[in-house]
Amino acid sequence: MFAFRRLTVVLAFLIALPGIAPAQEVFSLENGLQVVVIEDHRAPVAVSMIWYRVGGADDPAGQSGIAHYLEHLMFKATETLEAGEFDRIVEANGGQHNAFTSWDYTAYHQRVAADRLEQMLAMEADRMVNLRLDLSDWLPEREVILRERGQTLESNPDRGFGEQMRAALFQNHPYGRPIIGWRHEIEQLTGDIATAFYRVHYAPNNAILVVAGDVDPAEVRAMAERHFGPIPAADTPPRLRPTEPPHYAERRVIMRDARVGQPYVNRLYLAPIRESGNQRQAAAFQVLGAILGGSQTSVLDRRLTYDERLAISVWAGYSGLAVDHGTFTLGIMPVEGVSLQAAEDAMDRVLAEFIETGVDAAQLERVRMQIRAESIYERDDTAARARSIGAVMAVGLTPEDEADWLRTLAEITPDEIVEAARLLDRRASVTGWLMGESQ
């Protein structure tokens, strides 16, 4: 889940003509900036991404949305660039760029001809410390964000429902707040609040620079030294967020909205995260998601959509790339004439039967084949690798963890998958029904 600076965002932003698998180099500058260089010389293009280890979950209480608001404001004036000049320079260089905010990180990226890389790094270093927020910039941008919330979230009951579900799941952790912020709190944000947040969190020791494409690691190191090297490390506070206490009571959310076309049930469980050096359990949850709802032949699909014809669609999935807590999702949209209660019961029945009967060997074999193939297909998409390594490091994992991930997924045994399913605890979950007003 992300909030973007602009609606029509394309995340595939690196040329990747077929070629050899990219080589990767990782190093740190003295001021703590971590740098990852992924070489891919198939085309004369480079992607530059800077990831800050700060996101919506770091918004101070009462100021939800400030991390995302700051992301927008980072395109305004600095001590050396006028507002809008960043956009103009990138675009005048034929480049493409954007930014996004998650609960745990904020990332800015450009894709340019490789010989324009240094200018991008220079501008990125500039706005790491030199941002200058004028009233004529921050005030209209706050309106832009309110329009963004209105258009992408409040106009869409599915998104609004998702917001309510998370708010109910997390009893203490700020993962329960929307990245974009609650409307009444966005309305109170100011340039001063954004500047204070910026001063605390934007520093080389709290960032990761990922450069991928037709670049030489030694040259990237020299450029990084030139532009980011002079910026001193800051006294960035450790990421200590309120975490979840034990959960004792399952929660239910019922939301009615006239704009809902087809009612459905969604369940969100707390789940473990991918832990550095210990991703085995997370991998089991990931494979469980694929086995239960990852494709047309998954357990829930086969039973409820095809055999019993109770569902229009079903889904399951794991999200574990986070600093504090992961989630596991199950859901069902019933066919006409089947109630949400009946649909939910059917979903739970199939889950219980799965725990009883275990994993179908042929299905697991198919899932493993897909994992193996992914190691081939992913070589065609260096940009995805850049995104992946950036996100992994931004939540505190290492490049080695990332390298191990596909291998670990392929090793997960049927017992581990069933054990993951057993760990799904209704007491640490929220079950939501989204339906129309008359339903």
Added chain:
Amino acid sequence: MNRLARAATLALSLWALPAGAIEITEVTSPMGHTGWLVHEPSIPFASIEVVFTGGASLDTPMQSGAVSLMTSLLTEGAGDYDAQGFASALESLAGSVGFDARRDSVTMTIRALSENRDQVVDLALTALTEPHFDQISLERVRAQTVASLQRAARNPDTLAQRAFSQAGHAGHPYALAVGGTPDTVAALTLDAILDAHRAAFSRDLVYFGAAGDITAEEFGALMDRVLADLPTMQRALPDYRTFAAEPGVTVVDFDGPQASVQFGHAGIRWDDPDFMAAFVLNEIFGGGGFGSRLMRELRETRGLTYGVYTGLNSGRFGDSFGGRFSTANASVGEAIALVREQFEWLANGGITQEDLERIQTYLTGAYPLRFDGNEAIAGILASMQFNGFPLNYINVRNDLVRAVTLADIHRVAQRLAQPEALRFVVVGRPEGLE
């Protein structure tokens, strides 16, 4: 071996890209079909895209959505496989086969590892030529389709876009939604699906692109297999019709947090000699960048919207020029007045040499970035042929962009931008409208 495909005589390097990085070959199959290939064997998989001309434009008003629903059914049981069997077989091979109904075409995309490409292609051809179209699958997929159409029918952006198309393309397939409506889809019979299948997949006006680890011989054989069992075109393509609607503002009442506004008027034909100038003009005015005129005026300066975009909707069978934005109900009047003002600015020669040069630098620099990966390349190769571009288009495209002069822009602006002809559709409860 003279029945094998021969790699054709034309092979061009892309000058926009580094020497030797990419080379397009026109391949002629043993049966005389042609397709474009980028052969790059270093990663052991290939992507293939096939474009069949027609698409949802072949739908009749009563059976709107038939082509789209038909394509969704192709992989739900075909040949010796039931729906589950087909999906299992594909998953075991880690390949993918997809069919997508669009406004003017249906595409078939295939991605396959080199180790089992023939088997994946077999599955794709089975889906293409031997679909079951059984009643149970129809009902299952119909329910899924209707659910998503009902959701779309409650989305203000979609409602605005539909009402706009209906206003300007009445009586033409462009007035219909690609996927149909909940009512038309609910009424589709198996016969309608079979008709749509015969209409949408013919051996005429088919375009092939491939990229990755596949040779010219293999690609040529694949083209012949795809076309072998297809009929000639069964249904006439629609007549060309440009957007024509009464100017003014229409309001569709909708209870939501803010209003969605679609606006525009007639556009320009895709094969017009001034199309490139119009394309460049649109990029300056309301194209993708943050620096477009409309984005600066509505978003950056006034904070009226999260985004405002315009596009040349130059389809094979019709055109319009316009865009959309979403804003608070209270700001609709102000925003519409601003858009009108900007169309005046455009028509009155507002674009400067500096605007033009900046966008030319951007467009020429960004062009090579599109060729990102086998799937993107296969798609570009097929769509370039669909658009009637020559094999060397990639080489000359940036020159064509650079050749556009300010005089061209102003000539096209005068012809294209018609502030008095603008039609606005507002979905919401707007304030401040006259």
